[in-house]
Structure formats: structure tokens, C-alpha cells
Amino acid sequence: MAIATMGTVVLDCPDPRALAAFYAGILGGRAEADGEDWFTLKGYEGTPLAFQAAPGHVPPKWPSAETSQQFHLDLTVEDLDAAEAQVLALGATPLDAEDHARSWRVYADPAGHPFCLCAC
Template identity: 55%
Template sequence: MIGELQCVVLDCADGEVLSRFYAELLGGEVNRPDRRWAVGDGWSTLHTERGLVLAFQRVADHRPPRWPDPERPAQFHLDVDVPDLEAAQARVLELGAELLDAGEPARGWRVFADPAGHPFCLLGRPVTP
């Protein structure tokens, strides 16, 4: 195991609206305080009663998916907590991932694409046992 899934992040035009939709669908608490991230205009969260966390990321000029149209595919990414960002990066690259955004060293997270091109982020944080 390289890391632990932190949350699933969905791109959208309005994270607050979408988080409230999913709260009605799944139950849970919108924008509960959490040390892992800050909520704000561009970021909203839903902590479900079963422990799943969904995050909603505002994207300028968002074009909603139109299933099954390949020109408008589904839009989400995984955030994965890892205890050692450098070691995790080396391993996912070895597995066929591509580094898309290394960011600033102090940022503590990096963006990759999986072998099929889907983005995911590694976040340098301790994995819970």
C-alpha cells in the first residue's frame, strides 16, 4: 500500500450547491471543520455518516460531463494521503503515473495522471493506521 484515500474531489461550477445536493442524497455534514483542508468559495466538503468524504472544487467555465459523450467525460480526481511524498512519487511514477504539477516544495502535494490520464493528487500527510 502506498497511501490512503483521503477524499474524492468532483469538479463543478458551484461546490456549495453540489455539496448540499449530495448531503440530501447521502446524508452527512457540509463543510465540517477538518484539519486537512480549508473550505471557501472554491472548495466545499461533505463528510458522510459512514466516513466517506466528498469534496467539490469550483472550476472556472466548468463544462458538465455528458455521459457517455467522450468529448465531455466525467470529471473527478482522488486525493491520496501518503506518509512520505518523495517515496510515494517514486513508486507511482514506477507504476506508470505521470507527474503533472510538482508545485512548490512547501505546498505538500503534487498532481499526477494515472496510466489512463485520470488526475490524482498525492498529499504528504501521515496515513492513519
């Protein structure tokens, strides 16, 4: 028997409004303020995402043997090339996206969190 269910995945960041807008551009939906330092992505299908202000936020390093990436999001897409162009236009940074023979590519969001685009 499960102890709990997944409620929300919360990402620390320096600018929750901007990061929520970035993910709304990828996943759809809209960013809604739930307080001064908290935005939630609403109106899209999937696990709820929220973004909270974290003064002094230090983005994870990827890849790094010295520090942990902490977590990453796998985002399923139909067309890797089209999705790559769109996330780059939204402000993503390529981390490991050069090998176009693979079925996945790694990027960082504007706050430095790694995420993967994965072909379905």
C-alpha cells in the same frame, strides 16, 4: 504494500455549496465550507467527498463515444424506486434510468457528473 490511502474524492463544479448540499441530501451529513471555493461533505459514513469551484466547468457527457465521462459514483440503495424519486426531487437528471428490470440506474447530478443508484 500500499503507497497511499484514499483521502478525499473531489468534484469540480460551478457551485460547490449547491453540489455539496445535493450530495448531503442523498448521503446525509452536512456541507461545510473549507474556504471560499471549497465545501466538504461531513458527518456521513463513507469516503470523504469535497467540491471545488471550477470556473468554466464543462460537465462530462454520458454516454458519449467522443468524450469521457471522467468518473462516476456508485451509490448503494435498498429501494431503487424510492431512491430515484428522492434524487430527482433533489435535482438529479435521468441519463439511463428507464430499464426498471436492471439493478442500477444512471443519473447526472446538478453539475452534470454521472452517478448510479445500485440496488444492494
